[in-house]
Amino acid sequence: MNNFNYYIPTRIFFGPGSIKELGTAKLPGEKALIVISAGPSMKKYGYLQKVQELLTNNNTESVVFDKILPNPVKSHVMEGAELARKEKCDFILGLGGGSSIDSAKSIALMVKNPGDYWDYIHGGGGLGKGFKEPVLPVVAITTTAGTGTEADPWTVITNEELHEKIGFGGDDFFPVMSIVDPEMMLSIPPGLTAYQGFDAFFHAAEGYIANIATPVSDIYALKSIALLAEFLPVAVKNGKDLEARTKIALANTLSGMVESTSSCTSEHSMEHALSAFHPSLPHGAGLIMLSESYFKYFAEVCPKRLMEMSKAMGEAGKKPADFITALIKLQKNCGVADLKMSDYGIEKNEINKIAENAHHTMGGLYDMDRKTLSLEETIKIITAAYK
Amino acid sequence: MNNFNYYIPTRIFFGPGSIKELGTAKLPGEKALIVISAGPSMKKYGYLQKVQELLTNNNTESVVFDKILPNPVKSHVMEGAELARKEKCDFILGLGGGSSIDSAKSIALMVKNPGDYWDYIHGGGGLGKGFKEPVLPVVAITTTAGTGTEADPWTVITNEELHEKIGFGGDDFFPVMSIVDPEMMLSIPPGLTAYQGFDAFFHAAEGYIANIATPVSDIYALKSIALLAEFLPVAVKNGKDLEARTKIALANTLSGMVESTSSCTSEHSMEHALSAFHPSLPHGAGLIMLSESYFKYFAEVCPKRLMEMSKAMGEAGKKPADFITALIKLQKNCGVADLKMSDYGIEKNEINKIAENAHHTMGGLYDMDRKTLSLEETIKIITAAYK
Numbered sequence: 188m189n190n191f192n193y194y195i196p197t198r199i200f201f202g203p204g205s206i207k208e209l210g211t212a213k214l215p216g217e218k219a220l221i222v223i224s225a226g227p228s229m230k231k232y233g234y235l236q237k238v239q240e241l242l243t244n245n246n247t248e249s250v251v252f253d254k255i256l257p258n259p260v261k262s263h264v265m266e267g268a269e270l271a272r273k274e275k276c277d278f279i280l281g282l283g284g285g286s287s288i289d290s291a292k293s294i295a296l297m298v299k300n301p302g303d304y305w306d307y308i309h310g311g312g313g314l315g316k317g318f319k320e321p322v323l324p325v326v327a328i329t330t331t332a333g334t335g336t337e338a339d340p341w342t343v344i345t346n347e348e349l350h351e352k353i354g355f356g357g358d359d360f361f362p363v364m365s366i367v368d369p370e371m372m373l374s375i376p377p378g379l380t381a382y383q384g385f386d387a388f389f390h391a392a393e394g395y396i397a398n399i400a401t402p403v404s405d406i407y408a409l410k411s412i413a414l415l416a417e418f419l420p421v422a423v424k425n426g427k428d429l430e431a432r433t434k435i436a437l438a439n440t441l442s443g444m445v446e447s448t449s450s451c452t453s454e455h456s457m458e459h460a461l462s463a464f465h466p467s468l469p470h471g472a473g474l475i476m477l478s479e480s481y482f483k484y485f486a487e488v489c490p491k492r493l494m495e496m497s498k499a500m501g502e503a504g505k506k507p508a509d510f511i512t513a514l515i516k517l518q519k520n521c522g523v524a525d526l527k528m529s530d531y532g533i534e535k536n537e538i539n540k541i542a543e544n545a546h547h548t549m550g551g552l553y554d555m556d557r558k559t560l561s562l563e564e565t566i567k568i569i570t571a572a573y574k
Numbered sequence: 575m576n577n578f579n580y581y582i583p584t585r586i587f588f589g590p591g592s593i594k595e596l597g598t599a600k601l602p603g604e605k606a607l608i609v610i611s612a613g614p615s616m617k618k619y620g621y622l623q624k625v626q627e628l629l630t631n632n633n634t635e636s637v638v639f640d641k642i643l644p645n646p647v648k649s650h651v652m653e654g655a656e657l658a659r660k661e662k663c664d665f666i667l668g669l670g671g672g673s674s675i676d677s678a679k680s681i682a683l684m685v686k687n688p689g690d691y692w693d694y695i696h697g698g699g700g701l702g703k704g705f706k707e708p709v710l711p712v713v714a715i716t717t718t719a720g721t722g723t724e725a726d727p728w729t730v731i732t733n734e735e736l737h738e739k740i741g742f743g744g745d746d747f748f749p750v751m752s753i754v755d756p757e758m759m760l761s762i763p764p765g766l767t768a769y770q771g772f773d774a775f776f777h778a779a780e781g782y783i784a785n786i787a788t789p790v791s792d793i794y795a796l797k798s799i800a801l802l803a804e805f806l807p808v809a810v811k812n813g814k815d816l817e818a819r820t821k822i823a824l825a826n827t828l829s830g831m832v833e834s835t836s837s838c839t840s841e842h843s844m845e846h847a848l849s850a851f852h853p854s855l856p857h858g859a860g861l862i863m864l865s866e867s868y869f870k871y872f873a874e875v876c877p878k879r880l881m882e883m884s885k886a887m888g889e890a891g892k893k894p895a896d897f898i899t900a901l902i903k904l905q906k907n908c909g910v911a912d913l914k915m916s917d918y919g920i921e922k923n924e925i926n927k928i929a930e931n932a933h934h935t936m937g938g939l940y941d942m943d944r945k946t947l948s949l950e951e952t953i954k955i956i957t958a959a960y961k
Contacts, residue, residue: 190589195582202577402824406793437789 191401195447198364206368210241215324216277218248222291224255250274258466259286261346264304268297278324285334288327289342292360295323311351311548327362330371332435333383335443337365351548352463369432377423381521382471384419387439389474393452394445397555404449407441409499414438416500420520454481456549460541468531480572488558527574542566578788582834585751593755597628602711603664605635609678611642637661645853646673648733651691655684665711672721675714676729679747682710698738698935714749717758719822720770722830724752738935739850756819764810768908769858771806774826776861780839781832784942791836794828796886801825803887807907841868843936847928855918867959875945914961929953
């Protein structure tokens, strides 16, 4: 019977075609910095042009910053903030996947606050300073179903020099408005669909076993897990299936709401360490590689929670191992059961370094586990996951 | 696969002892108008003193307005707003049940906006004007588990002269902060506990069968219904059971979130008409009296929805009538299965007038039904419910 706080002030427009809301909704400023990835897709599929057109219809100016990498980096946060200042933007619009939206949140911090982004970061080499100036309002338009960042106050940025990939955020970082339009997700290729879907899955699953889970985060988490178990394989198989895309988009937004009301756990610390050293490793793929070993460990810590999750996935839910069975089945159905760390150049002799990085940079999430893992236990979990 | 908007910006502090947050949280102003009922309980149980003390500790002044009736009336809204102006209050704190919190919301509108409260009301004799001045921020501290108003943007006020009891609200009426502390609910007598619990129940059940229900409102609704089916009889039997109180307080807050993401349906229009003419009738009692007849009607309109609700209540959920069975069982377990309209002075020859009032004053909720009821059908439903 936990006490809890609930606070998700974001206005979310959800559903096929909901992008049109951008043309009429009350926006938080007069000139947007549109933050998109360095890749071609936002232009190729016409999403950028659509957003620019709707902003114009809504009497709002905009300028584009198009340098964001899949694992977004600090130098681009600083560069984007500089551009927003120069162009006198008064809000930041993140368009794309988690990398663009997270970058938008971090840029929003740095437009008015002085110094370096890492000055404000807690953990690793961050200085953990408080910020005194306001964070600019953020509008999030998500074109993937993975991070849930459109419904949470978190942003994950990598410091390239320090090899630190660290989450940061708080109440000031909730998007004021988010648009989740599954029609803008139809072109995601199968592999990425699976990786992103599993990222959402683990936000829900970790949030469900976290020690700060609440009755409200629990209902979001179980619904998200149920939707992903049913519809992620469908969306991986046929990316044009709008119903399946809509269901996994909903699962993802619910997972963001889990992030806002509960927390990720140390599985995310471990994955951030993996991809901090191996930036080509997709975050979702890293999580999938770690998951069997990680959740087997927690099967003994919170067996009932694993049973409930397995029930949401259509298993009998009579023993905690049912969750592992369901997890592997879902991975197989999505074609991602055979991912290997070695395929991404991760070597076995790096495991100690990776485990240390996980504790050093994202130690906070270890406090969210129902049983606190030692460095040795982290090493064991990663070693068991190594293929 | 409905599109939907999600917006619940209220910061909710939930759980036993959470009242203490008032002493440290960031408040939306420097001087509160504390709105409480005309009854003795807020003083008798020390809740008012506690709130005053915590506000003082939090460097916030306050003044008390203690005239609110169980069915709150327009004249007290006007009087409260006058007092807030005179005392230069910059936020309104509703302390108590739905009547006090709803009054706080309505007062918050009238402090800076001119004219009469009914100028702004839609439906009945309301003029439906837009308001130009801001609504003052509202803090809600709920001491009952019934209306869910701490988590929704609605307020229901009765115009005594016109016999109109009408709901009103919108984005500006969400409390900025709500505190739901079940320790402040331990003294509610069994009958009121049942009436209030059923009010929460019907917010969830109507929100679940409303034609604007969303996947998010659905998960709140089913969880609320499940919690009430299990714990309302416990709380009615033993009001000091803190666990049961906490569970039904959670159900109530979730029902408020249903109100924010879906809507009540015409059952509420009918009850508002009943208690507009018979103010001694508790709202929850009126809903209970109408419910069997009302939901039997909708068993044919949306059978699957009734089956899902009955499953949440522990029934097999194989036919829609299982919901009626579960509803009657819950009423019996809470000692409210034998309520009669005639016991509250409602006469059979008033039914036409009541039905007309329901359509005239709260016609908007008829648009939320999956099948729109005619005046004749409303008369039939109320007639079948009459004992």
